Amino acid sequence: MSKLENKIKVMPKAVVCEDSTIKGDVTICSGSVIHPSAQIIAESGPIIIGENCIIEEYAKIIHRIPPDHKLAQEKNHVLVIGANNLFEVGSTVEALKIGEKNIFECKSYVSSNVTISSGCVIGAGCHVVGEQHLPENTVIFGKNCQQREALDKVSGSHMLQLDFLRKVLPNYHHLRKPCDIKKAANLS
Amino acid sequence: MEYLLSKNVEYVCECGLLKPLTNLYFCRHCLNLRCFFCCHHEVDSHFCRNCLENIPSGEAKLRKNKCNTCFDCPSCTLSALSARATTIQVPMTKEVKEGGEGSEIEASSGKMVSKKMYYLACLACRFSSRDVGISDQPSQNFFWPEQEYMHAIRFNTILNHYYSVVLHDKQLKQEERRRRSTKQSKFPNMTDRTGLNVSAIRRQMGFDKSAAKPKSKPTAIAPSIAEDVDDLPEEIFTQPINLKNITTIQQRFTQPANQPESVKHLYPQHKNLSIKRSIRCRHCEHNVIKPEYNPTSIKYRIQQFASSHVPEVRIIKCDQLVPNKSALITLKITNPTMNDMIITIMDLPTEEEEKMMIEEMRKNFEKNLSVSNKSSLMRPSLIEDSRIVSCKITAKLELPDSSFVINQRDDSAEFDDDVQSDKKDPKFILWRKANKIAIQLSITPNGELKVNDDVKIGFSMNFTYSSVPSSTPEKKETQRYALCARIYINAGKIVQ
Numbered sequence: 227m228s229k230l231e232n233k234i235k236v237m238p239k240a241v242v243c244e245d246s247t248i249k250g251d252v253t254i255c256s257g258s259v260i261h262p263s264a265q266i267i268a269e270s271g272p273i274i275i276g277e278n279c280i281i282e283e284y285a286k287i288i289h290r291i292p293p294d295h296k297l298a299q300e301k302n303h304v305l306v307i308g309a310n311n312l313f314e315v316g317s318t319v320e321a322l323k324i325g326e327k328n329i330f331e332c333k334s335y336v337s338s339n340v341t342i343s344s345g346c347v348i349g350a351g352c353h354v355v356g357e358q359h360l361p362e363n364t365v366i367f368g369k370n371c372q373q374r375e376a377l378d379k380v381s382g383s384h385m386l387q388l389d390f391l392r393k394v395l396p397n398y399h400h401l402r403k404p405c406d407i408k409k410a411a412n413l414s
Numbered sequence: 415m416e417y418l419l420s421k422n423v424e425y426v427c428e429c430g431l432l433k434p435l436t437n438l439y440f441c442r443h444c445l446n447l448r449c450f451f452c453c454h455h456e457v458d459s460h461f462c463r464n465c466l467e468n469i470p471s472g473e474a475k476l477r478k479n480k481c482n483t484c485f486d487c488p489s490c491t492l493s494a495l496s497a498r499a500t501t502i503q504v505p506m507t508k509e510v511k512e513g514g515e516g517s518e519i520e521a522s523s524g525k526m527v528s529k530k531m532y533y534l535a536c537l538a539c540r541f542s543s544r545d546v547g548i549s550d551q552p553s554q555n556f557f558w559p560e561q562e563y564m565h566a567i568r569f570n571t572i573l574n575h576y577y578s579v580v581l582h583d584k585q586l587k588q589e590e591r592r593r594r595s596t597k598q599s600k601f602p603n604m605t606d607r608t609g610l611n612v613s614a615i616r617r618q619m620g621f622d623k624s625a626a627k628p629k630s631k632p633t634a635i636a637p638s639i640a641e642d643v644d645d646l647p648e649e650i651f652t653q654p655i656n657l658k659n660i661t662t663i664q665q666r667f668t669q670p671a672n673q674p675e676s677v678k679h680l681y682p683q684h685k686n687l688s689i690k691r692s693i694r695c696r697h698c699e700h701n702v703i704k705p706e707y708n709p710t711s712i713k714y715r716i717q718q719f720a721s722s723h724v725p726e727v728r729i730i731k732c733d734q735l736v737p738n739k740s741a742l743i744t745l746k747i748t749n750p751t752m753n754d755m756i757i758t759i760m761d762l763p764t765e766e767e768e769k770m771m772i773e774e775m776r777k778n779f780e781k782n783l784s785v786s787n788k789s790s791l792m793r794p795s796l797i798e799d800s801r802i803v804s805c806k807i808t809a810k811l812e813l814p815d816s817s818f819v820i821n822q823r824d825d826s827a828e829f830d831d832d833v834q835s836d837k838k839d840p841k842f843i844l845w846r847k848a849n850k851i852a853i854q855l856s857i858t859p860n861g862e863l864k865v866n867d868d869v870k871i872g873f874s875m876n877f878t879y880s881s882v883p884s885s886t887p888e889k890k891e892t893q894r895y896a897l898c899a900r901i902y903i904n905a906g907k908i909v910q
Binding site: 347349364365368372373374375376377 | 489490492538539540541542544545657658659662677678
């Protein structure tokens with residue numbers, strides 16, 4: 227495997243701690259918060275993380291297409307993660323398509339065969355494997371990974387927490403400097 | 415947990431069942447091991463384990479053993495629902511009620527007031543009371559709308575009917591008894607002849623109400639008639655089903671009255687109450703376990719766990735087991751009491767001896783019963799005969815040639831330096847530390863065992879037990895007893 231070239235773009239107003247592990251071509255949109263020791267690994271192609279996402283400690287987001295996957299032949303596949311997603315402590319997400327307002331609870335695992343729409347909740351410790359598409363507002367919970375559909379919009383946004391983190395994290399951690407958009411535009 | 419609750423070493427309870435020591439109780443008065451199955455279980459108090467409210471048993475019965483304020487999640491059936499608050503903007507309505515037209519204009523002018531509203535949510539599966547269409551409530555302790563059951567009325571009429579049937583039967587029986595008792599009276603009664611018995615006098619004075627009271631008759635119920643059931647609709651065979659909308663068996667069982675088929679009808683369920691239970695020895699009727707009444711307390715008022723009275727045996731290690739070949743097994747024995755113990759390891763009783771023991775126990779008990787019956791008001795307990803231990807020994811154990819002493823438990827001993835005792839220990843003792851001792855015994859698995867068969871050894875352990883001085887005057891001093899525990903050990907599997 228060729229060595230990954232790090233091309234990290236951090237948009238203004240995003241809070242990305244320096245102790246996080248970010249490899250490959252990763253774009254982090256404004257308003258997102260990435261905790262220390264979170265991992266974002268873009269092996270098979272770029273990752274774009276949408277606005278106002280929270281990626282907590284020990285969470286792993288991996289863009290790695292297994293060789294027997296149907297997308298394996300496709301070149302330059304981009305993993306686009308929508309806005310307002312919450313990746314809780316210790317969650318591992320390998321899904322190749324993620325919509326908006328999803329919650330990946332602690333220690334959950336989503337394999338690369340799964341595509342996730344919007345408003346889904348993967349419960350704590352739930353492993354979602356096997357080829358499937360999670361329709362909107364799916365809630366997976368319990369040790370048997372029971373599924374249900376939330377009729378109501380899953381509990382409100384995490385804006386309050388985001389505001390708090392944006393205030394507190396810079397006090398105790400070194401941050402990655404956001405890139406200058408104008409400069410980047412000029413260069414290209 | 416595996417270490418604490420290992421089932422490799424099991425003790426024989428007085429009733430003949432094999433149990434790990436942690437599951438056994440010790441009756442201080444009979445000086446015997448007791449297990450879950452050979453004790454009385456009594457409900458001490460009812461409480462809700464979510465809000466920890468103590469509920470008297472009468473009230474608990476009225477509430478159908480359910481908590482009034484707490485709810486279980488109907489969707490994941492394992493966690494309690496918690497009330498969550500939201501703020502909503504409502505137009506000022508207070509003035510509208512009070513004032514006339516003028517204030518109505520004010521309300522429509524758009525003055526908004528934020529108000530807190532509550533709904534129930536499950537933190538595990540994110541079920542919320544809004545999912546099933548229960549509107550938000552203005553107060554946290556508000557009585558949430560009760561679910562209505564389709565058959566509630568029918569159920570009540572049937573219940574009332576059977577209540578009245580029972581009442582009717584009781585009256586009939588009473589009447590019968592009254593009639594019979596006058597006839598069967600052995601002794602002539604003077605007042606009867608003179609017609610001056612109590613009931614006659616009462617009747618004369620007009621006090622008698624029993625005559626005036628009409629006999630209660632069972633209320634009639636309309637028998638339910640089987641209706642014609644329609645055939646299954648065609649779609650059920652052709653349409654694909656959405657499993658997310660269908661309830662699981664588990665979910666249906668938590669709502670036995672309704673058993674909803676669709677998740678739209680999963681209403682929050684009142685939480686079932688828990689009980690505090692005391693356990694009583696069947697032979698002497700003393701408590702072995704009695705919890706404190708307060709639901710917030712997890713302490714006991716009486717706790718006679720066997721693990722704090724009977725020496726505990728654990729396997730430290732065991733050699734590879736091959737049939738007909740002797741192997742060494744190392745056991746650790748711990749003395750949990752505050753007195754030194756002399757331990758002798760002996761053979762298990764043979765089957766005849768075991769039968770004799772059981773017979774003797776029964777005789778003893780019957781004798782005790784006839785004595786105690788005169789004084790005690792309690793109903794004599796039903797005692798099941800002890801059974802013969804079902805476990806079969808599959809290896810020969812070489813018994814140690816002498817008995818040995820285990821020191822008392824001393825909580826401060828672990829801070830001391832290791833002191834070598836001057837006493838010469840027999841050879842089979844590997845080491846001793848405070849109240850623990852390790853012994854090494856040799857076992858020979860039987861010849862007919864195959865690979866992966868369990869190797870079971872067993873022995874009787876005689877130990878001296880000093881009773882704790884009790885408050886009663888005749889038992890002020892500690893008394894020493896020689897007790898015996900039968901122990902079965904699963905040493906491991908045969909390898910080859």
